[in-house]
Amino acid sequence: MTVDDRFTKSFSETREDRPLGTRNAPVTGPVEDWATDFSHMEPEWAADPYPIQDDLRQRCPIAHTDRFGGGWLPVRYEDVAAIAYDTDRFSSRAIIMSNFRPPKEIAPIGGAPPISSDPPFHHDARKLLLPAFTKTAVGRQEPATRAFCHALIDAFDGRDVVDAAHEYAQHIPIRVIADMLGFPPADGPRFRVFVENTLEGVNLPPEQRIERMSALFDYLLAQVHEHLDNPRDDLTSYLINAELYGHKLQAEHVVGAMALLLIAGIDTTWSAIGASLWHLAKNQADRDRLLADPALLPTAMEEFLRAYAPVTMARLVKQDMQWHGVDMKADDWILLSFPAANRDSAQFDRADEVIIDREVNRHAAFGLGIHRCVGSHLARMELRVALEVWLDRIPSFSLADPGAVTWSAGQIRGPRTLPLRIG
């Protein structure tokens, strides 16, 4: 067995050396007024956040909540962009709006670099990942992704109704990222649980959250050990050997970046594929157009990403300040809604309509500024291939039971149950 001193402690052991953060008691239950009491964890938001955001854009436009220890929700494109660009006043020390704020000392690195990092460290942590995620590099995953999509559809043989969220969309990003990280494909179902625990367990008691996070980090550590024994050409071995400022990365950086790639790539892409299929299942005219003119798909895809942008981020306010007319306090959350920005009629014509041949589409689904999604080229490849293969194999499909469709709550939004009639 190969020993690397960086990786000898378990996750719970390293946790003990860490400074504590602050916690608030979770507040749940129906929202009184979205302008003063918003919560992205409530079922109403999960089911359909757009009317809520449109209403706030008219009358607010920066909503507040006392939940999660206090936070703000801007809904105009202009405000969302200004915050994404202003890394001096808004920190990425935490990017999941929850009842826990990590200690200030973890900035500028944070728990999962580069998404949790601020300048100047952010740039260097990000630079390590960029070459593996260029359009050319991710293109190498395309043949295997396509074959995998076909295999998923082969397995539908003889059935009239399938759950496209569970039995199709979900599996694609899981397989792709497992391959890139060099994890056993058979572990896929466990990743699903890790993702759910990280992103959807926001209002759980702290002990339970910590226990669930330990399971993820202990899994990753086991993968690191396996890669130390059997180094190979994948992202895990790459991160273990990568250097920054003349030294190999710290263990927390290696494992944090692995966690980020695993979590950031799955729910997000799953949601984008699912929402696109949901739209096409409901809109026969759009489906027919894409079948008649497959070259329109890349343009249509950008419109699905705009209109059903799956990802909302968060920031923490660095210092007390007046900002665009509101009184922000240090450590207030900002719920940074790229989906709301994408539906601002000041930025997009007919913002509330899905126009699959929209040519001018400066959407922000992959973020804006220095944290632009590192996986955007990979996600676009997966989404395109998933839709191409589906439309090719299953040209005619519809919602089997519109009432049975469910959407995830929280910061990543997409269909989680999507029964489609394919017969």
Added chain:
Amino acid sequence: MKVRIDTERCQGHGRCYDLAADLFGDDEEGFGQVIGDGTVPPELEREARLAVANCPERAIELLEES
């Protein structure tokens, strides 16, 4: 007509090299790069304008020559 990328603003979204592959390419980190000296032949003007209009960071400049 010429195109130019403001490298301070570009974050490598790649809309330019998706939409106008004859005018833009990417570097080894995925940032956009103008091919050649950025001169846009008349038949590519439409593509150039599309790239400008779709860059999320507003990083592409179009220099119209008189």
